[in-house]
Amino acid sequence: MSQQSGGQPNIEVHQASLTxxxxxxxxxxxxxxxxxxTGSADGETTLSMQIGNTGTSETVxxxxxxxxxVTLGxxxxxxxxxxxRVNxxxxxxxxxxDTTSQGPILPPDVLGIAGIGLGALAYLGGWVYVINQSPRLQRFFGLFTEWLTGLIVIVLFVGLLIVLGVGPLLAVSVAALVMIGIHLGQWLI
Incomplete structure (x- = not known):
């Protein structure tokens, strides 16, 4: 590499880390x-530091x-x-x-949908109760009310597990196993 007379600075950042x-x-x-x-002449460089959208710079x-x-603050x-970032x-x-306690576990739109779903389940649960109180409605709906009750329990259980931070697939799997256990228990008794 040829040098001009008087030399040139060649300043590079070798390492940068947060304190x-x-x-x-x-x-x-x-x-x-x-x-x-690494050049053959003294020189200056401007170091720019950015954290998020805020930045500062210093000439070295x-x-x-x-x-x-050097340490930039x-x-x-x-x-x-x-x-x-540096340069x-x-x-x-x-x-x-503390980023662990910022806001709800789930985003507001998911919580809103979950609230609507829980409201609908409560409404269906009320109808199941009414059906179970009337012999005429019990004859008309038959086993449907048992399965509807089971579905309500599964959905509520899955919703609870998801809100508690368990993944959706695991929540559905656990809820399905619980319902299978309940129905097998009823069948065996």
Whole structure:
């Protein structure tokens, strides 16, 4: 590689890392950056640090053939998982605040649908109760009420398991096994 007379700086970022992986909103975090000048002249480079949508920058002077480590600091106010970058390159993720207790387990639209479903099940459950109180309706609907009651129990059980954080497939499987056990128990008795 040919050099111009007087030489040129060649400054590169070699390593960058967060000084902490978790902070509370309003606290500061640092990014430790190591830069190296492999050129034959002193030079400057601007290091830009971005966490989420907030950023800062600092100009660093590095002598020819020298390596320098600097720490850039910034206050972060927004809670949640924030991506940290130096000069546009992702260097890690910063957790700001307690992200485990932010909002409901399920998104509001899913909870709304679940509420409508539970309301419909309560309505059907009321009809099952009314049918079971009337001999005439029992004769008319027959075994349908037993299966409807079983379906209501399964759906309520699945809904409860999903809200508690169990995966939908596992919730349906467990509920089906419970209902099979109930019906086998009734058949054997």
């Amino acid at each position: 902490r992986s978790e902070i509370d909103p309003g606290q500061s975090v640092g990014v430790r950056v190591t830069v190296e000048n 002077r590095v002598g020819a053939g020298q390596t320098k480590t 910034m206050q972060v106010d927004k809670a949640g998982e924030q991506i940290a 546009g390159e992702r260097i890690g993720t910063l957790t700001v605040g």
